[in-house]
Amino acid sequence: MPGGDLSTFNVALIGAGDLGAAMARAMIERGGLMPVRLRVATTSGKAPRLAGWKGIKVTTDPAAAAGAADITLLAVPPAMAGALSLNSPRGPVISVMAGVTLERLTRIAGHDRVIRAMSSPAAAMGLAYSPFVAGPGATCDDRALSRALLSACGLCDEVRTEDQIDVFTAITGPVPGFVAAFAEMIADYAVARGVAPNVADRAVRQLFLSSGTLLAQAAPTAAQQVRAMIDYAGTTAAGLEVMRASGMKDDLARALDASVARARTIAG
Incomplete structure (x- = not known):
């Protein structure tokens, strides 16, 4: 995969609040993601923060959005994690939901090709720091695609253990x-x-x-x-x-x- 280039990939974004919309902006403006390749799922079926781009498809069905994507980004509030079920989408699932473990993400995704990360709304300016840790089923290609997505938001690093994501949730997640x-x-x-x-x-x-x-x-x-x-x-x-x-x-x-x-x- 070309370094950091999302132009040939389909991305599903579940949740388009402050963080999700900021990361979508980063993917489009700095990651090369084409708006027509972005599928967004929200509870309202609307994504007003992304209204400036034509071609983005918006639905109320997270599983439908994820099913057509090469990678799915979960950016809903952590309290909503219990209501998510993606029915084993074909691509890896990356989450920036605070406190949602890899084990729980595996249940949400329906497979173990999961990545747990943290970012911040500074992604909209390309200034976020986004550490991530890969689940046991994530492939090298899954990790590379996740890195491309997170690198569009700013700096990113793969960390060694899942508990370090909680540390960075406290340190770099709440910008400022x-x-x-x-x-x-x-x-x-x-x-x-x-x-x-x-x-x-x-x-x-x-x-x-x-x-x-x-x-x-x-x-x-x-x-x-x-x-x-x-x-x-x-x-x-x-x-x-x-x-x-x-x-x-x-x-x-x-x-x-x-x-x-x-x-x-x-x-x-």
Whole structure:
């Protein structure tokens, strides 16, 4: 299969909410998927977020959509997983439903050519991080097709164990999530010291844009960046030393643990 090219494949999308629609946009705009090759199943039989593309077929029947597809993407809320049954579609089934295990996906699909993944609505901009783990029946071609689909959304990696998908559900799934919470705290700090709220908001948005851009480069790593600033012993080093001596790292770990735990129970 040509690297990352979905142009010759039929894709079924089950669920077209924020995440499903974002991934569909990525597949069409960056993965080469032709809209006429996309079949969407929703409870309403409508997909307003995808109305800008002509030729997309929309149905209320997930099994019918999957039956005609080379790959099926499940992007419904995890609470709806219990109502899904795909009746053994011919192609692999990839899920971005939080907390829905490979074992359960096998029952939903009707076969064991299943892939469990996580992504985020940042897929619409090609900025998602999408880890995946393959089920026991997934072939090399299934994994390659899944990688092509997820790579259209941004970066992706195949991870070694299923429990790591729950970890990434907490870390990279809720964009902007924890990053937004940290940005809020910095903005609140500035406002409490007399900075106008709109100025604080603008400054923090630009800070995280520039920081994310720099951190996205191949080198140095985040740890190396922190070490370099501490070694420089400037103004930032003074604050970083306080952070390192505080319980912030442990507090963050507890917060992420709570999110991971919820990821493992959210599907019921």
